[in-house]
Amino acid sequence: MSRRENKQGILGWLKLRGYSIEKLMYVAQRISGVGIIIFLLSHILNVGLVYAVTGELWEPPGLIGKAVLVMLGIIVVFHTFNGIRLVLAEYGFIVGKPKRAVYPYKMTSLSGGQRLAVYLVLIAFIIILYFWIMVAFDLLGW
Amino acid sequence: MKESTKMLLHYVTGFLILVTGAIHLIANNLERFLWIKSTLWYPISLGIFLGAVLYHAMNGLRVVLVELFPGSSSGKVISTILVIVGVIFFVSGFYFLLVLFGGW
Numbered sequence: 001m002s003r004r005e006n007k008q009g010i011l012g013w014l015k016l017r018g019y020s021i022e023k024l025m026y027v028a029q030r031i032s033g034v035g036i037i038i039f040l041l042s043h044i045l046n047v048g049l050v051y052a053v054t055g056e057l058w059e060p061p062g063l064i065g066k067a068v069l070v071m072l073g074i075i076v077v078f079h080t081f082n083g084i085r086l087v088l089a090e091y092g093f094i095v096g097k098p099k100r101a102v103y104p105y106k107m108t109s110l111s112g113g114q115r116l117a118v119y120l121v122l123i124a125f126i127i128i129l130y131f132w133i134m135v136a137f138d139l140l141g142w
Numbered sequence: 143m144k145e146s147t148k149m150l151l152h153y154v155t156g157f158l159i160l161v162t163g164a165i166h167l168i169a170n171n172l173e174r175f176l177w178i179k180s181t182l183w184y185p186i187s188l189g190i191f192l193g194a195v196l197y198h199a200m201n202g203l204r205v206v207l208v209e210l211f212p213g214s215s216s217g218k219v220i221s222t223i224l225v226i227v228g229v230i231f232f233v234s235g236f237y238f239l240l241v242l243f244g245g246w
Contacts, residue, residue: 009210030206037199044192044231048238080160087153 020110021118029082032075039072070136077128081121089114152201155194162191185243192235200228 008015013027050058088094096112165187169178178184207220240246 033199033202034206037203040195040199041231044235044238048234051238051242083156087156090149090153 020107022110022114025082025085025118025121029079029086032079032082035075036072036079039068070132073132073136074129077132078121078125081124081128085117085121088117148201152198155198155201158190158194159198162187162194166191185239188239188243189236192239193232196228196232196235200224 013030016024016027047058050056085094094113094117096108096110096114099108165178165184168175169184201224204220204224207224208217211217211220237246
């Protein structure tokens with residue numbers, strides 16, 4: 001595929017209407033991944049530079065720094081759960097068996113537990129989110 | 143390296159991040175487990191965490207960028223740049239670990 005064939009580029013991520021919930025999960029996985037990478041690279045640089053200059057280990061700076069860490073925790077939890085679902089799907093554990101296409105058409109690849117796995121990821125994420133918010137309140141001193 | 147091998151490594155490093163990242167967070171945030179930081183296993187686990195998380199991050203970014211900029215030549219450029227960035231961050235992070243735990 002040439003570069004011109006990928007006409008939508010990053011804007012294609014934003015088109016969710018008419019797509020299944022898996023598209024939303026795909027976009028969320030990418031955005032959360034990029035967010036984690038930004039934190040990771042700045043964390044490696046920051047910790048090393050702070051230690052080199054001051055001789056002290058890095059601490060999250062104030063309320064905003066702690067709030068950023070709380071947000072990071074939320075997206076890491078989502079990225080982890082959805083990543084496990086993607087590994088299971090890639091190796092065919094939760095993908096339905098192929099069937100002859102007969103009207104009314106159904107996405108057979110999404111049967112066999114894949115759609116259920118999406119809901120399980122979202123439920124597990126919400127449960128962990130609840131506990132994480134409790135930890136966040138404690139961290140922020142509320 | 144085959145694409146399937148790269149992705150297998152992506153999943154293996156994902157699992158390693160889950161284990162070593164948990165050790166990193168627990169040892170730094172829970173007072174009951176502060177003793178972990180004084181063992182030899184902690185810097186080893188941090189070294190594994192650093193390598194795994196950088197491979198996972200750079201390969202994840204490669205997958206996103208290759209999809210956005212398709213083509214074999216752009217794929218090679220993207221891969222080369224990301225390998226260089228990954229190695230720079232690994233060396234600087236590993237050097238910091240050696241300073242902090244190895245007495246360099």
